[in-house]
Amino acid sequence: xxxxxxxxxxxxxxxxxxxxxxxxxxxxxxxxxxxxxxxxxxxxxxxxxxxxxxxxxxxxxxxxxxxxxxxxxxxxxxxxxxxxxxxxxxxxxxxxxxxxxxxxxxxxxxxxxxxxxxxxxxxxxxxxxxxxxxxxxxxxxxxxxxxxxxxxxxxxxxxxxxxxxxxxxxxxxxxxxxxxxxxxxxxxxxxxxxxxxxxxxxxxxxxxxxxxxxxxxxxxxxxx
Amino acid sequence: xxxxxxxxxxxxxxxxxxxxxxxxxxxxxxxxxxxxxxxxxxxxxxxxxxxxxxxxxxxxxxxxxxxxxxxxxxxxxxxxxxxxxxxxxxxxxxxxxxxxxxxxxxxxxxxxxxxxxxxxxxxxxxxxxxxxxxxxxxxxxxxxxxxxxxxxxxxxxxxxxxxxxxxxxxxxxxxxxxxxxxxxxxxxxxxxxxxxxxxxxxxxxxxxxxxxxxxxxxxxxxxx
DNA sequence: TAATATAATCTGATATACCAAACATCATAT
DNA sequence: ATATGATGTTTGGTATATCAGATTATATTA
Numbered sequence: 001x002x003x004x005x006x007x008x009x010x011x012x013x014x015x016x017x018x019x020x021x022x023x024x025x026x027x028x029x030x031x032x033x034x035x036x037x038x039x040x041x042x043x044x045x046x047x048x049x050x051x052x053x054x055x056x057x058x059x060x061x062x063x064x065x066x067x068x069x070x071x072x073x074x075x076x077x078x079x080x081x082x083x084x085x086x087x088x089x090x091x092x093x094x095x096x097x098x099x100x101x102x103x104x105x106x107x108x109x110x111x112x113x114x115x116x117x118x119x120x121x122x123x124x125x126x127x128x129x130x131x132x133x134x135x136x137x138x139x140x141x142x143x144x145x146x147x148x149x150x151x152x153x154x155x156x157x158x159x160x161x162x163x164x165x166x167x168x169x170x171x172x173x174x175x176x177x178x179x180x181x182x183x184x185x186x187x188x189x190x191x192x193x194x195x196x197x198x199x200x201x202x203x204x205x206x207x208x209x210x211x212x213x214x215x216x217x218x219x220x221x222x223x224x
Numbered sequence: 225x226x227x228x229x230x231x232x233x234x235x236x237x238x239x240x241x242x243x244x245x246x247x248x249x250x251x252x253x254x255x256x257x258x259x260x261x262x263x264x265x266x267x268x269x270x271x272x273x274x275x276x277x278x279x280x281x282x283x284x285x286x287x288x289x290x291x292x293x294x295x296x297x298x299x300x301x302x303x304x305x306x307x308x309x310x311x312x313x314x315x316x317x318x319x320x321x322x323x324x325x326x327x328x329x330x331x332x333x334x335x336x337x338x339x340x341x342x343x344x345x346x347x348x349x350x351x352x353x354x355x356x357x358x359x360x361x362x363x364x365x366x367x368x369x370x371x372x373x374x375x376x377x378x379x380x381x382x383x384x385x386x387x388x389x390x391x392x393x394x395x396x397x398x399x400x401x402x403x404x405x406x407x408x409x410x411x412x413x414x415x416x417x418x419x420x421x422x423x424x425x426x427x428x429x430x431x432x433x434x435x436x437x438x439x440x441x442x443x444x445x446x447x448x
Numbered sequence: 449t450a451a452t453a454t455a456a457t458c459t460g461a462t463a464t465a466c467c468a469a470a471c472a473t474c475a476t477a478t
Numbered sequence: 479a480t481a482t483g484a485t486g487t488t489t490g491g492t493a494t495a496t497c498a499g500a501t502t503a504t505a506t507t508a
Contacts (some may be wrong), residue, residue, distance in 0.1 A: 001298055006421075013294055013461070015282070028283025033483060039490065049463040054490085058279045059286050064381030070235050071469040079377035086376055088327060093317045101310065153303035154389065158382060160282070165378065235469095237491065253458065273493040278460085293497040295460060 013053035018042075019059055019191045020168075026065050026076055027168045033078045037066060063161065086171050088214035094155060095143065096207035103194040104200040110149050111195055117142050118191050121172035142187060146194070146206075186212070238276035243268075243283055245390075250289050250390045252302055257302045261290060287385065308393050311386060312438035318383045319367065320431035326373035326416040327426040334373050335419060341366050342415050366411060370430075371419070410436070 026032045037057065043050040057074050060066045062156075068074040106114070121142065124135045147156045186209045193202035246266075251253045261281065265272045281298050284290045294300040332339070345366065348359045371380045411432045417426035 015461085036489095038488090043305075043463095050490095051462055051464090054275075055279060055282045059282055062283050062286055062381070062385070068490080070237060074469090074488060077377050079375060079380075087378070088485090089321060089324075090379055090382075093321050097318040098312060100255050100313075151303060152313070153288040153301045154315055156303075158285070158314075161286070162378075239491085260459095262458090264458090267493095274460090275492055275494090293459085296501090297459065 014048055015055045017048065018048075018052050018056040018213055020164075023063075023065060023164070024168050026060070026170060027165070028171070031076050033076050035076045037074045039074070059162060073155035074102040075143060080135060084166075085214070085218060087162060087165055088210065088218070091159065091166065092207045092214065093199035094159045094162060095147075095210050096203040097153075098147050098155055098159065099190060099194065099206035100144045100150075100199045101152055101155070101199050103199040105151050106149040106194060110145070113141075113151070114145055114191055114194065118188055120188060139187075146190075148207065149194070239273055239279045242270065242272075242280040243274050244388075246280055246284060247287075247289060247388070248392050249385055250284070251389070252395070255300050257300050259300045261298045261300065263298070272338070293347055307439070308390075309442060311389055311393060315383065315390065316431045316434035316438065318379060318386060319371075319434050320427040322371050322374040322376070322383065323375075323414060323418065323430035324423045324427035325376055325379070326370045327421050327423040330418060331357045334369070338366075338369055338373070338418070341369060342412055345411060351439065355424060357448040363411075370414075373418075398426050 022031070022037075030038070035068045039050045039053050039057065042053045046053075057066060057068065061068045061074070064079075064123055065077050117138065121135065121138050124138060129224050147159060150156065185204070190202060190209060193205055240257065246255070255261070263274045263277050263281065264279045265417060268275075281292065282403065285292045288303075289301055290298050291301055345359065345362050346347075348355045348362060371383060374380065410429070414426060414429045414433060417429050
């Protein structure tokens with residue numbers, strides 16, 4: 001049998017479990033804005049110590065989901081009203097910027113890899129149906145490659161954070177099915193703009209691409 | 225005398241001191257990419273316990289400046305090459321998006337406050353010289369009001385984080401002097417776009433405004 | 449000698465204990 | 479009756495101890 005490679009990040013620490021759990025609860029509205037999150041209480045409820053709770057709360061504070069007042073307590077932010085739409089706008093902005101930088105900074109090797117990725121995806125899209133799962137995965141890889149090409153850890157990290165929100169929101173909407181992307185010509189067009197090192201065009205096309213796929217998600221959410 | 229109001233955040237915890245200190249060190253290159261940041265060592269060097277160190281490292285990890293591999297350690301990110309220019313592009317994107325949302329969501333009262341702020345700034349800009357300090361402050365307030373008008377804590381928080389980077393980078397460049405803004409007509413134009421609820425225009429004007437002021441900063445940096 | 453098993457050690461992950469600020473309560477003095 | 483001050487409780491901030499995975503050094507064996 002093939003040995004499964006354990007990627008870093010698969011090992012979930014208590015901190016990460018707490019983080020995800022609290023983020024979901026806040027976004028879902030289970031934890032109300034203004035609510036007092038007591039470290040000891042949370043630790044007691046979850047049956048763990050306060051240390052992982054602390055770390056998770058600090059990260060949530062940095063994300064803006066909670067506010068910690070020294071010596072007083074940590075409270076759910078009163079402005080947690082970010083709609084799915086706004087989140088997707090934010091994602092589009094960041095991914096667009098990422099594409100711009102990729103167009104400016106990608107090496108020839110990376111460019112070649114991206115070309116091969118496009119070809120792979122086009123091949124899979126012809127095969128249809130049976131390979132849908134892999135296609136979704138390869139689509140994600142395409143975006144990951146562009147983020148990597150931007151060579152900017154801060155922007156990449158911000159995108160990852162937005163993705164985490166996005167997922168939490170989709171959980172709330174009971175909308176697990178990841179959008180199977182249509183219009184693969186868009187991917188090719190993004191690639192071509194990057195390949196021509198046309199930063200402006202690359203950003204614009206990526207932004208539009210994300211927003212268009214976003215519209216599908218929003219449509220599905222409203223049809224519930 | 226006027227009583228100084230103590231704002232939350234003025235009380236700096238050890239965690240915040242460590243956070244700022246490490247961020248500066250990483251951005252300045254004092255801590256090299258790939259370098260192993262040992263919690264015990266750092267705690268020893270700073271003469272404190274590991275708890276505040278942990279919390280700071282988790283936040284830096286969330287920012288993308290360090291990477292923590294479970295059970296192995298925390299290392300300075302190998303991709304900390306974010307130029308000032310890229311950071312300012314990021315800021316421009318986020319502030320632009322913020323202006324877009326503000327145009328869509330600001331209440332009439334907030335709009336009125338913004339109008340008064342513009343008038344105040346125009347008055348100060350006529351007074352010149354003697355009131356320069358206050359003008360810089362009021363300029364910042366103008367941007368804060370727009371961020372608040374966007375009513376999106378996540379985007380606002382992201383902008384604040386970028387600002388923290390921006391400041392750390394300027395420290396490195398020994399470029400403390402905050403840009404005294406020229407072209408106040410730009411502020412008025414942004415206000416007008418928001419007032420007309422023209423989201424597209426508001427975003428575009430804000431983005432251009434930030435990028436234009438950015439060019440001044442970049443010019444100063446290169447002239448050193 | 450080289451490959452492998454084993455023990456010592458390093459390090460982050462987690463748990464627990466204590467400290468000090470903030471707040472609420474109640475007593476006391478004016 | 480109100481303002482002031484003492485006191486106890488709550489809570490985050492910090493320190494320290496323990497646990498367990500990962501690494502390295504060392505010993506053992508083919």
